[in-house]
Amino acid sequence: MSEIAPGEYEFSTSEGLLHYTVTGQGPACLVISGGPGAHPHYFEDLAGLTDTLTLVFLHPRGAGDSRFPNDADWSLTGYARDVEALRQRLGLDRPLILGHSHGGFIAMRYAIMYPTHVGPLILFDTSARGLLEWDMETAIQPYADQPWFPTARVELALEITAETTPEEAARNLQAVMPFYFAQLTPDVAAYGARVGTLPYSTAPQIYGADVNGFQTDQRPDLPSINTPTLVLVGRHDFIHNVEMAEEIARLIPGAELVIFEQSGHFAFVEERARFHAVVRDFVQRMASPVSA
Numbered sequence: 243m244s245e246i247a248p249g250e251y252e253f254s255t256s257e258g259l260l261h262y263t264v265t266g267q268g269p270a271c272l273v274i275s276g277g278p279g280a281h282p283h284y285f286e287d288l289a290g291l292t293d294t295l296t297l298v299f300l301h302p303r304g305a306g307d308s309r310f311p312n313d314a315d316w317s318l319t320g321y322a323r324d325v326e327a328l329r330q331r332l333g334l335d336r337p338l339i340l341g342h343s344h345g346g347f348i349a350m351r352y353a354i355m356y357p358t359h360v361g362p363l364i365l366f367d368t369s370a371r372g373l374l375e376w377d378m379e380t381a382i383q384p385y386a387d388q389p390w391f392p393t394a395r396v397e398l399a400l401e402i403t404a405e406t407t408p409e410e411a412a413r414n415l416q417a418v419m420p421f422y423f424a425q426l427t428p429d430v431a432a433y434g435a436r437v438g439t440l441p442y443s444t445a446p447q448i449y450g451a452d453v454n455g456f457q458t459d460q461r462p463d464l465p466s467i468n469t470p471t472l473v474l475v476g477r478h479d480f481i482h483n484v485e486m487a488e489e490i491a492r493l494i495p496g497a498e499l500v501i502f503e504q505s506g507h508f509a510f511v512e513e514r515a516r517f518h519a520v521v522r523d524f525v526q527r528m529a530s531p532v533s534a
Contacts, residue, residue, distance in 0.1 A: 350370060
């Protein structure tokens with residue numbers, strides 16, 4: 243088995259160069275970030291779960307420090323192959339997997355494609371139907387009286403194109419970040435500012451916009467997932483809402499659902515202590531979450 247020690251690592255696959263970041267101690271958890279294209283360092287220490295888990299942050303194809311050609315397979319199937327490549331690289335048997343947002347799309351696809359290799363799942367602020375049926379104008383209305391709303395609304399509607407630079411994409415993300423929180427407290431604003439400095443890859447959305455999962459309906463396949471599953475969602479998540487989380491929990495046999503009442507899309511920031519406790523409890527209830 244390859245070592246799982248803190249550090250930055252990379253390896254080549256037949257499709258590109260995959261990078262991953264390791265931190266923490268305890269059972270290994272493969273963490274899949276969102277976007278697609280967001281740098282996985284936005285998780286920071288994931289609500290302090292480094293005291294409970296060895297967090298292995300995959301830099302998904304085209305994001306963070308991974309490198310893939312523009313004509314790569316940007317479908318969820320392609321992303322899931324990368325998760326399997328990382329699992330094999332680390333020599334893990336049925337590892338715990340946490341997928342956030344678009345990373346949750348990938349985690350579900352991985353569980354569907356590799357049922358004998360997937361361990362417990364944590365599906366966090368995600369959707370089994372991508373953005374099908376999502377109405378942006380309705381979703382953002384609760385924020386309409388906020389002073390930042392007019393500018394953020396315009397930025398949210400902007401389309402990333404081949405002319406969009408990574409710097410512009412990062413600035414766009416920072417401009418729309420207030421939508422992703424229940425309340426824009428000083429701590430939340432500081433976190434948003436930090437995330438806005440991270441590199442944001444535009445390639446997955448430019449070259450894979452039609453196939454990267456936004457328009458993919460995975461609901462028919464969810465009943466085939468046969469692994470302990472924890473579904474997490476912020477009550478005020480405007481993009482992957484409670485209804486979507488309830489749908490996932492209903493379709494995956496035996497899935498548990500936890501709602502963070504004071505959070506939007508980033509409960510590990512807004513309800514840090516509770517997020518840590520909920521995930522830690524789930525891990526501890528798994529008799530053997532990971533074996534190597």
